[in-house]
Amino acid sequence: MTSVVATNQTILVVGGGISGMTAALEAAETGKQVVLVEKNPYLGGRTVQLYRYFPKMCHPTCGLEINLRRLKANPRIQVLTMAEVTGISGAKGDYSVSVKLAPRFVNENCTACGECNKAATTEIDDAFNYNLGKVKAAYLPNDMAYPQRYVIDPSVVGTAEGQAIKAACKYSAVDLDMKEEVVTLNAGAIVWATGWQPYDAAKITPYRYGEFKNVITNVEFERLADPHGPTGGKILRPSDGKEARNVAFIQCAGSRDENHLRHCSRFCCMASLKQTRYVDEAFGADGKSTIYYIDIRAIDRFEDFYQQVQANPNVSFVKSKVARITEDKNGDPRLWGVNTEGYIRYAEPHDLVVLAVGMEPSVKNVAIPIEVLGDSSGFVMADPANGGIFGAGCATNALDVNRAVQSATAAALGAVQVVSKVARGEA
Amino acid sequence: MSDMNQQMTARYKNNFLKEIEEQAEMGDWVKMCMQCGVCSGSCPTNFHSAWDHPPQELFMMIRAGKRDEVLESGSMWNCVSCYNCYVRCPRKVPITHIMHGLAEYAYRLGKAPKQQPTQFLSKTFWDNATKTGRVNEVKLTQTLYFKNGLMDGIKQAMAMQSVALGLVKAKRLNPMEAVGGGHKCKDIKGIHAMLAKARELEAQRKGRAA
Ligand SMILES: Cc1cc2nc3c(=O)[nH]c(=O)nc-3n(C[C@H](O)[C@H](O)[C@H](O)COP(=O)(O)OP(=O)(O)OC[C@H]3O[C@@H](n4cnc5c(N)ncnc54)[C@H](O)[C@@H]3O)c2cc1C
Ligand code: SF4
Ligand code: SF4
Ligand code: SF4
Ligand code: SF4
Numbered sequence: 119m120t121s122v123v124a125t126n127q128t129i130l131v132v133g134g135g136i137s138g139m140t141a142a143l144e145a146a147e148t149g150k151q152v153v154l155v156e157k158n159p160y161l162g163g164r165t166v167q168l169y170r171y172f173p174k175m176c177h178p179t180c181g182l183e184i185n186l187r188r189l190k191a192n193p194r195i196q197v198l199t200m201a202e203v204t205g206i207s208g209a210k211g212d213y214s215v216s217v218k219l220a221p222r223f224v225n226e227n228c229t230a231c232g233e234c235n236k237a238a239t240t241e242i243d244d245a246f247n248y249n250l251g252k253v254k255a256a257y258l259p260n261d262m263a264y265p266q267r268y269v270i271d272p273s274v275v276g277t278a279e280g281q282a283i284k285a286a287c288k289y290s291a292v293d294l295d296m297k298e299e300v301v302t303l304n305a306g307a308i309v310w311a312t313g314w315q316p317y318d319a320a321k322i323t324p325y326r327y328g329e330f331k332n333v334i335t336n337v338e339f340e341r342l343a344d345p346h347g348p349t350g351g352k353i354l355r356p357s358d359g360k361e362a363r364n365v366a367f368i369q370c371a372g373s374r375d376e377n378h379l380r381h382c383s384r385f386c387c388m389a390s391l392k393q394t395r396y397v398d399e400a401f402g403a404d405g406k407s408t409i410y411y412i413d414i415r416a417i418d419r420f421e422d423f424y425q426q427v428q429a430n431p432n433v434s435f436v437k438s439k440v441a442r443i444t445e446d447k448n449g450d451p452r453l454w455g456v457n458t459e460g461y462i463r464y465a466e467p468h469d470l471v472v473l474a475v476g477m478e479p480s481v482k483n484v485a486i487p488i489e490v491l492g493d494s495s496g497f498v499m500a501d502p503a504n505g506g507i508f509g510a511g512c513a514t515n516a517l518d519v520n521r522a523v524q525s526a527t528a529a530a531l532g533a534v535q536v537v538s539k540v541a542r543g544e545a
Numbered sequence: 546m547s548d549m550n551q552q553m554t555a556r557y558k559n560n561f562l563k564e565i566e567e568q569a570e571m572g573d574w575v576k577m578c579m580q581c582g583v584c585s586g587s588c589p590t591n592f593h594s595a596w597d598h599p600p601q602e603l604f605m606m607i608r609a610g611k612r613d614e615v616l617e618s619g620s621m622w623n624c625v626s627c628y629n630c631y632v633r634c635p636r637k638v639p640i641t642h643i644m645h646g647l648a649e650y651a652y653r654l655g656k657a658p659k660q661q662p663t664q665f666l667s668k669t670f671w672d673n674a675t676k677t678g679r680v681n682e683v684k685l686t687q688t689l690y691f692k693n694g695l696m697d698g699i700k701q702a703m704a705m706q707s708v709a710l711g712l713v714k715a716k717r718l719n720p721m722e723a724v725g726g727g728h729k730c731k732d733i734k735g736i737h738a739m740l741a742k743a744r745e746l747e748a749q750r751k752g753r754a755a
Contacts, residue, residue: 324587324633374579375635412581441586441633455586461602463586 120219122196122303124153126212127540129533130305131155132203135163136519137511137526138311139185144530145309146194150537153303155201155217160263161186163313165519167246167337169344169351172392172518173423179262181519186264199265204300206308206488210506211540213305221296223270228291230258230266237286239279242271244348247341250356251348256283261346270294306540307506307533310486310498311526314477314512317372317379324442325371325473331357332451333443333471335371336389343396353400355470357449362470363401366453367393368440369411373476381495383476383516387415390474391427398432407433408468410440410453436464443471477516508532547655552754561610568751570646577636578604584630584640596620600630600640603647616656621648622663665692675740678730683722 124130127150131142134156142154154161165171165178189195198217205216224234234256241252246260255271268291274280275294284292316337319327327333332355334342345351355362367390372378391414394407414435416424427433441455450467457464483492483499490509491501497516498509510529511522557564565572578601585599598606598620606615624644631641648664651657657664669688674680690705691698702709712718722728730736748754 370581370635376637377632377635412579437582438586439581439583439635441583456582456599456601458580458582458585458601461585461599 120198120299120301122153122198122217122301124151124196124303124305126304126306127151127537128153128303128305129307129309129530129537130203130213130215130303131309131311131510133163133311133313133511133513134158134161134197134199135311135313135511135522136165136181136185137313137513137522137529138163138309139189140523140526141309141311141510141530141533142195143185143188143192144527145534146192147188148534150194150534152195153305154195154197155203156197156199157202157312158259159199159222159267159269160259160265161189161197161199162262162264164337166260166262167248168340169347169396170392172388173420175392175395182262182264189264197265200269204487206486210536211306213308213506214302215305215308216300216302219299219301221272221298222267223272223275223294223296224268224291225293225296226267226291227289228267229289230268231288232258232268233286233288234268234270234283234292237279237282238274240271240274242273247348248335248338250338250341255279267291307508307536309508309510309526309529309533310481310490310513311510311529312479312481312513314516315480317475317478319371319473319475321378322372322473325368325440325471326443326445327473330443330445330451330471331355332362332445332449332469333473335473335475336367336386336393337475339393339396339472343393343400353397353470355449360469361401363397363404364406364467364469365394365397365408366451366466366468366471367407367409367474368453368471369409369414369474370439371473371475374412379476379478379495381476381516382415384415384417385516385518386474386476387411388417388420388423388518390472391416391424393472394427394430394433398430403432405432408436408466409433410436410438410455412437412439438464477512479513481513506533506536549753550654550656553654556752559610561612561615562608564612565607565647565650568753569643569650571639571642572646572650574638574643575604575607577638579636580605581635583633583635584638587629587633589627589629590623590625596623600644604638604643613656615647616651616654617658618651619658619661621645621651622657622661624648665689675736677726677728678733678736679728681722681727682718683720684727687723 129145129150129152131138131154134154142152146152162182168178171178200220200222202218204218208214235254238254238256240255242255243249244251244253255274256268258268280294316335319335341347342349342353353362373383390409397405397407436457437459438455438457440453444452446452446467451471452467454465479496482496483490490504490507491499493499498514508529510526582601585601597618621644626641628641673685690701
């Protein structure tokens, strides 16, 4: 059984992305007890799936490493991975929470030596790379994964392969008898930081995502550019593995649209501007990026970044929401529409199309197992009616990392105030 | 200038957007357009040769107060009601209906281009249908074919002969409709009264002289 120490002076943080980690660290560094619950087998959330961060173009692992160092140095944070909150009852200052733990089939003895991986033969979809590749059924989710522990896929448990995997481990770390368990814990305040998910591009039917292989999403493009990704960092298009030198970006794919997401997702203009730099880095003057946009929203300090990209002769901008995509015989996606600067029709072929899909909350407010107020898109709102529950990061709005971290710090402060009152007997 | 045109010019002065919002069907949606261009890009009619202005440009022109250019344009008459733009518009602007609203309003003002074929079809269809309460297809086609004179009409009719014969065989076209007034609705008077009432209500709602 997993044991968790928690009282009504504990802060529960749900979601271990950059926002949840920040909230947990900020609260723990003021002396509070924190339990951090993460659904994935590793911490870091969606940011570790990015190749580089705007605006400084640094690698996300760098920021993550600093946070992990703070986390390891802090005895007041207990981390539960492969864990999901299934029930919350009670009120501000005294919540009771049930958490479901999925079996990892690997215990703390794991040294990440990788022998189990060699013994495995079954391949499963590589969720970390948005299923662009495959991994073996005994795997480390990503190179930087924290905790550095392998995971065994349930599909091989109870098979001869499972036994072979177990036999390969010299440290008695493989435990195929692990079962799903549910633990109940106490908390005085809860930080809800479950983040975002990319909007389902297949719903934007004229763009034929899922049907045309060379129409991909911006999150997938991050994986293509990353040296740790499925192509080893080469920008190759999915249909035939050809280098994608002529890349189109379609902005507002699903955002600012009454038929899809009503809100502007805010980060996606910057994400596409950033991704033109990946094309530039890979192919130099032989690469070409075209951004099809309604208007570019490079908010406040990001204006410089936009100007730098504009100055690049290999990047062009077409003011137009693309009407539809067709596919040429050679697999080139062809974009149809009207350039609203001059009302000029175009039917342009490209090697690869990247849909700048927007963000929606990964857990909408109505799906949280206790009443929490949300806006029309399901993002958690800040409201006294939420009692001791505070939204943080992309669970509250479409935000970039900088703003997500600010929001997480604010949430941590709210939660700290609640448990401090409990400690003083005021709540 | 027609009376109605004079009346509206005086009422709205230079506020053409307001005029469209209040007088053209669905015109109050024009302000919701965010100029994304998806309607223009989705339109199957080739507006470069047939249209002066795609829908999105028309909406911008309305907001810019280009009254004569918009009302005298043939563009909205070229809409074939395919609804591509309508279903894709991210603002859910009922573009197709606005196209027809603009066309109808321009016609009422006497500003619509006179030789526009769609306009001729619409007018012929309306007169034909409201006369007896039923569309008389034989008369409708006759009027359309012979609009450019006898010779052209005969030529067109000859070209369509096999189609017409097929329709007759399938009992889709009754040549006897050409004789007399064709078949009618039972209560033509009632239909005419209804149309008159609708017109009166519209005039009231839009503050026009009936
Ligand atoms: C293509 C793309 C490029 C981007 N590039 C940049 C950039 O260059 N610079 C920048 O500043 N921002 C960028 N962003 C934005 C950035 O990804 C977000 O700001 C950031 O991920 C927000 O972090 P978060 O912790 O709020 O959410 P997330 O990263 O989504 O983390 C949420 C965590 O909660 C977990 N979780 C979800 N549901 C549950 C549950 N029920 N129970 C427990 N845990 C759960 C998830 O597994 C995840 O680990 C980009 C976004 C995209 C899509
Ligand atoms: S489970 Fe065992 S074999 Fe696999 S990485 Fe961990 S220690 Fe190595
Ligand atoms: S940030 Fe840009 S691409 Fe994203 S929804 Fe807003 S305008 Fe569209
Ligand atoms: S699709 Fe809608 S919002 Fe876009 S230009 Fe046309 S009317 Fe305006
Ligand atoms: S409904 Fe009319 S305006 Fe709209 S796309 Fe079709 S033809 Fe063009």
